[in-house]
Amino acid sequence: MAELLQFISSGLTVGAIYALVALGFTLIYKASDIINFAQGEFVMLGGMTTVFVAMAGVPLPLAALIAVVATTATGLALHRFAIEPARGASPVVLIMITIGASIFLRGVAQIVFDRRFHSLPPLLGADPIQLGGAAILPQSLVVLASATAIVTLLWLFVDRTLLGKAVIATAANRLAARLIGVDTRRVVALSFGISAAIGAVAGILITPIALTSYDAGTLLALKGFAAAMLGGIGSAAGAVVGGVLIGLMEAFAAGYVSSNYKDAVAFLIILVVLISIPQGLFGRAKVERV
């Protein structure tokens, strides 16, 4: 029982991070049909920038804020200088551009930062909380609370603001959105900015638990992508559920099977989803109207 509780708590924690990464994928995909494979680098930039700004003597909360702003700026720059000039190209070309951007950002991080692993002090201290025999890290609670807050804010944004509705409108019907006067380029830019910000926050939250390095984004991106696929690409609720499910399955695989196979879980899920439920749990099969 204590064991199960332990696995659940660690599964939920990483699952929340995967959910945030998956949300980043979803947001950009909805607005532009692009799968942004540089999403993981946003996560890495969030963690690494915080580490290095904090090392320079800036207080941690301020360093985290600087990291989020810098990563958001990177996301906007990626859109402005790499995606926007290729406007009109097929989604496959745009996806390849994001893969290139991902490699580029990793390379730059290697030079600007370094090639070592880094950590951050946890926000609420490192002493585990004992709960039913399981030891829960206070940082886990910070991760869960922050992820919940981000999901809620995002939901309020799309459900309660007209700008959010313009984003939904653009996702639902880009031509009609342009015809009513929505500047869809700005909507896509906005989706890159928000996705980058969410990725950065995820990166800052996970660093005290999982360490970070210049190439930490690759694996996180793949797992977030698996989560988005499992939930149904393009579905925000699916991204959250998919992320949590993958986190839990990973924790169970690591606990009950072997931690060597932990990382294989996400890939196994991608395969199973592609073969048996390509539209994902929450996705709708695309219906072409003639």
Next chain:
Amino acid sequence: MLSVENVRSAYGRIEVLHGVTLHVDAGEIVTLIGANGAGKTTLMHAISGVQPVTDGTMKFEGRSIGQLSAHARVEAGISQVPEGRQVFEPLSVKDNLRLGAWRRRSADLRQDLAHVIELFPMLEAFMEKPAGTLSGGQQQMLAIGRALMAKPRLLLLDEPSMGLAPKLVDQVLAVIRSLKDEGLTILLVEQNAGAALAIADRAYVLETGKVTLSGAAADIHRDRRVQEAYLGI
């Protein structure tokens, strides 16, 4: 009010508009009739700025609009009701209408919403429902209402009667006529040539990317070739 001169447009290397020239004067209903694939929708898209133009000029109220982005043209006073309605299905009817006024979102929209409901009373009961759950006719009313929320001076209507039951077609035509009475200028694309000619002041016939005939709607209606090709007489 609108003048289109020698406009050419292509999809990739295939040119579909081979130099179209037409004009719409203030207060008129002008209709553009033609077969499938004649380029009617392409021309509408070109006027709205969502389809690139390779040659020619377009002027709206004396001002060149060829270089303006799609959203700037909405701001300038040109709204389009696209073919196939294209409402935002996941959003509520009310949100669809509010988004119609996106370029003037700081304005007080209550009066405009009330005006749209006055034109289409059937929408009122569905205000909070997702637009995707509406019937085809209701979606068409919503699409027109959404375009009106931008307070256009020129309304482009692309096949508003397509796929509608005859009774609803009459209703849509009645609305178009009442919009004209309110002073709106309308460019109407229709396959239902008989209905379009009945309410239009002037008409253009578009065939494979070129205007082949133009004149007063009544004259076009009497034209032998038009009767054979489009009116089935």
